[in-house]
Amino acid sequence: APAYRGxxxxxxxxxxxxxxxxxxPxxxxxxxxxxGELEPAIxxxxxxxxxxxFGYDPSPRVRVLGPGATAPENTHLSARTSDWTLSIDELCDLCPNLEHVALVVAWFGDDLRASHCTVAPRVEAASREVSGASWSVAGMARGTAPVVSYHEGGPAYGGTPSDGAVLAAIADLKARGLSVTLYPLLLMDIPHGNPMGQPAYPWRGRITGDAAGVASFVPGYRDFVVHYATVAAAGGVEAFVIGSxxxxxxxxxxxxxxxxxxxLVDLAADVKAVIPGxxxxYAADWSEFSGVQSGGGDKxxxxxxxxxxxxxxxxxxxNYMPVGDWRDGSADADGPHDLGYIAAHIEGGEGFDWYFxxxxxxxxxxxxxxxxxxxxxxxxxxxxxxxWWSHAHHNRPGGVRDATPTGWV
Structure with missing residues (x-):
């Protein structure tokens, strides 16, 4: 055949x-x-x-529907190869200089009031047979785990990854020469029309309350994070996120x-004892990492x-900080995709030079x-x-600057 180059x-x-x-066929x-230039830089x-x-399981799995009837569980692209393997193969091919992967694993909260919020793993269905594997998280089997809420006829979320699948994914990543961060993440399973009158499927950053509510919330959250510290220890990961x-x-x-x-300080010590190496x-929100202010000069x-x-x-x-305030008719940029304008607003513009x-x-x-x-x-x-990084930090309760700095160095 001819070459047909290109x-x-x-x-x-x-x-x-x-x-x-x-x-x-x-x-x-x-x-x-x-x-392009992006992929080699990642x-x-x-x-x-x-x-x-079972989305993280490198082994192909099918869901058993009945005698002789199956459906893909993690084999939606190939009957012989798991979605995980195909995806990570492609990732490694496209990002030849990839060195590190953060693997997110989720449990669920169910209330924005800290005093009422429980934290637990969840499954997509109370009864499901998966060939060659059984769902298990923190010693909890499928039949005893809460089921995620349903939305428009299907699960609003996938279930918590089975511990066995997480360990297999970590082993696969490490076998590819990649280092691993295990990243426990809290998702909020609060459906539409919930009796609390709370927004549906909100951001975990909206959980709040008072000191008593925090005291009620912390034990369940600690169980969540410490469980994954034990998984991290078994998998031999290089890094770990205690919250986000x-x-x-x-x-x-x-x-x-x-x-x-x-x-969180106590939790970090507990986790470090489990995975000392x-x-x-803690993955702070961009609006959270540098402190809180409540008006009147309080910081x-x-x-x-x-x-x-x-x-x-x-x-x-x-980091989701705004990198521009371009709008129709702006005189300080050629358009919203002006690279010079965007670059100037990384350390400039809103949140640096001015605010609304x-x-x-x-x-x-x-x-x-x-x-x-x-x-x-x-x-x-x-x-x-x-x-923020290079200066000593002096709190200003009520707008009055403390003479003694914080422990930040």
Whole structure:
């Protein structure tokens, strides 16, 4: 055949077509290759969904529906190869310099009130047979686990990954020469029309309450995280995340203390005792990592006890900061995709040079400069990571600057 350079084509010789009704079958092909600068620059990535009972299992599994009847469990792309294997094969091919994978695993909360919120693994169905595998998480079998809520005729979430599948996924990643972070993540299974009148399927950062509510919430949350610390120890992971974006809980204040932050400090010590060789962090929301403020000049570096803990190896930030305020008619950019404009707003613009004092100001584009009467404007700049990192942190309860800095160094 001619070369046809630049064109991909398939050649089949003596293709058995009996299984296709003695007809040439329709053939779907996916071609993957690195085409740009992005993929070779990626050396770490997060693997989701975190809620898939056997989605992380490298072994192909089918769901048994009855005598002689099955359905794919984790073999939706190939009957002989699991979705995990095909996906990670493709990931490694497309990102040749990949070194590290964060594997997300989810349990579920059921109430935005900390005092009422329980934390537990969940399954998609109370009864299900999967060939060659049984769902089990923290010693809990399928029949004893809560079932996720249903939405529009199907499960609103996938179930918590079975512990066996998580361990198999970790082993597969490590066999590929990749290091692994295990990332426990709390999802909120609060359906539409719930009796609490709460928003459906909300962000975990909206869980909140008072000090008593935090005290009620912490034991269940601790069980969740410590369980995965034992999984991490069995799998030999390199890093571990003790929590993510628990903004509404970390900001609960009792005088000048923050009880959930204190609980995270204790939890980090407990996890470190289980996996002493792993590096630990907390993945703070971008609006949470640098402190809380409540008006009147009040500013508290509430997470500093955690960041200063000897058991925490890194400051973790889930970074979704705004990188522009372009709007129709803006004179400071050629358009919303102006790379120079976007780059200038990584350490500039909203959250660094100015802020919107109200929702109306945001709509009208009225920008108020960020200043500070005590010469520390960086404490109000959520984008000023260099300023936050390089300075001592002095709390300002009620707007009065403490003479003694926090434990942040």
């Amino acid at each position: 064109l991909c084509y398939l050649v089949f010789e003596r293709l058995p077509i009996g299984q296709f009704g003695n007809r040439i 329709n053939i779907s092909v996916e071609l993957c290759r690195v085409t 050396n770490a990535i997060t693997v989701i969904p975190g809620a898939s009972e 974006e628990m903004r509404g809980l970390s900001s609960v204040r009792d005088g000048d203390t923050f009880p959930f932050v204190d609980a 792993a590096r630990l962090t 508290m570096f509430h997470l500093d006890p955690l960041w200063a803990s000897p058991d925490i190896a890194a400051v973790g930030i889930d 004092a109200s929702a109306a100001d945001r709509l009208d584009g009225i920008r108020t400069p960020i200043t500070d009467g005590l010469g520390e404007p960086w404490i109000w700049r959520f984008k000023d990571m260099a300023g």
